[in-house]
Amino acid sequence: MTSLKWLLITCCAICSLSTLATEKQNTLKYNISSSGSHYPYYTNNPDHPGVLPEIIEKVLVDANISAYHEPLPTKRITKYLNEGIIDFDVISLNWLPQSERNNTMYVFSDPLITVTEMLVTLPENSSKWKNISNLTGKNVGTVLGYYYHSADSFNRVDFPSEKELMEALVRKRVDVAIISKLPALYWSQQLNLSMGFGAQYSHGFLRIRLLSKHKHLLPVINKTIKNLHGNGYITNAAKKYMQDIPIQN
Missing domain, CATH: 3.40.190.10 (Periplasmic binding protein-like II)
Incomplete structure (x- = not known):
């Protein structure tokens, strides 16, 4: 009986470790910090983080996607994305040379906000x-x-x-x-x-740039983005930071 008890405990422990390993493996890593001074998109201030952190965190929560922000120097973001160390960032296709806009390494979400x-x-x-x-x-x-x-x-x-x-x-x-x-x-x-x-x-529009291996997530991401546009969340997040920017004469 004692042997059976320990066998059950051991099996449960192995299952728990396997579950934790799977959850860790399925947790995406991303970076949207840019230079750290890209106000209003990213502010480097945890209490007032910027438009993109607020939008991206809301997208992840509503889409039920597990992910965490990986702090990186700007010059390493693309390198780490290319190497699969992080799974997505945010970018405008209009920043890229034409040859990079159809790179099959990535898929791009629907538009978030203009830049x-x-x-x-x-x-x-x-x-x-x-x-x-x-x-x-x-x-x-x-x-x-x-x-x-x-x-x-x-x-x-x-x-x-x-x-x-x-x-x-x-x-x-x-x-x-x-x-x-x-x-x-x-x-x-x-x-x-x-x-x-x-x-x-x-x-152009800022979009989530996601490694192609995660393209199965794109439909739920795009559906969530559509909902956040529809309910005004994205517009309101942007307005909150725009008030700190002077109007150009």
């Missing part, structure tokens, strides 16, 4: 950058680890974040930079820096 990148410079230089073709062969301020769809046509000068890019413009370390419009407006206000916009560099 617009601009050529940003000092106010007196705005007229010089009214066309993105003017970037050809020039030194251009960029964020380390970010994608730029025509990066092979100009010389990247990488900085750690949008905040440092704005400071670099004022210090004339670069004459022009590519920065998402809302972060540029936000950091211009926060740092009390004058800046001007040139041409629009890209405009």
Whole structure:
């Protein structure tokens, strides 16, 4: 009888360990931190995390997908995604070169929110950058680890974040930079820096970029995103952070 009891206990323990291992294996890892200064999309503030953390966490909960955020330096996010160390990030297809937009390694979710990148410079230089073709062969301020769809046509000068890019413009370390419009407006206000916009560099939707091995999750992810658009959750999450961004004159 005692032997049978211990056999049952051992079997239960093995089953429990197997269940835990399966749950751990099925838990996705992701990163959406960008540079850490990509306000309002990501703020690096746990109490006020940004639009993307609020949306992505809600999508995961409502879709009943187990996942956790893996802190990573910006330059490693794509590398770790390519190597399967993380399972998804958030990106705009319009950031990518055309050759990368149909990469079969990934599947992309339905749209979350829009993002617009601009050529940003000092106010007196705005007229010089009214066309993105003017970037050809020039030194251009960029964020380390970010994608730029025509990066092979100009010389990247990488900085750690949008905040440092704005400071670099004022210090004339670069004459022009590519920065998402809302972060540029936000950091211009926060740092009390004058800046001007040139041409629009890209405009599109942020989407979840998921490794293809998890494509079976895409229907429930897209259904959840549709529901969150329908009930106003995504719009309200964005509005909460937009109030901290000055309106451009």
